[in-house]
Amino acid sequence: MAAVAVRYEEFKALGVEVLAISTDSRFSHKIWQEQELSKMVSGGLPFPMLSDAGGRIGAIYGVYDEAAGVDIRGRFIIDPDFVIRAMEVLTPEVGRNPDELIRQIKAFQHVRATGEVTPSGWQPGQVTLTPGPELVGHVCEVWKP
């Protein structure tokens, strides 16, 4: 979570609210924040830390590991209409890549604003595609991997 926290200014600039959630109690969140996170990240974790008691939320989001009794790492991008746009779920050994999360948010925001679609690996400023009959069979003229 600290890796996401250090990018908080970028999330804020994109108008994104980050919510961290685990099966720990709110009391545990407070002590982790005070004892450790505040020493990793200046000011501590800037976003709400939610307590998923009993994994009930994790279960319906498909990330609750019953054997371990915890929520595994999963992140969901939800748009202003409350529609889930993306999800990524990892087993615990490998951490997330905030760069890819930010890229996906920028791409979904671009799509929402313009109606264009973004090809594989798209970064802001790169070519987008406008879906329609004219594009069929002609993608290679405007975009190559």
Add this chain to the structure above:
Amino acid sequence: MTELKDGCVKPARGPIVSTLASSERTAMLKEDKMMVRVGQLAIDFEVNAYINGVGFQPIKLSDYKGKWIVLCFYPGDFTFV
């Protein structure tokens, strides 16, 4: 900043299913199975939370409706990755 008074045990609503169709609701309550899909509405919930500089307060996912939200599950406080 004043912190909300808070006891040891504080129930939260958990998943909020009133907006779902009754067949979906039954399925979800029977077994906690994955209900979310990309391209579909997020499922609302209310849980207790700790907010740095604010304190303890209940939070609903739908409190943030109208904004972009990144919901990040993680295995536990004091873990390493």
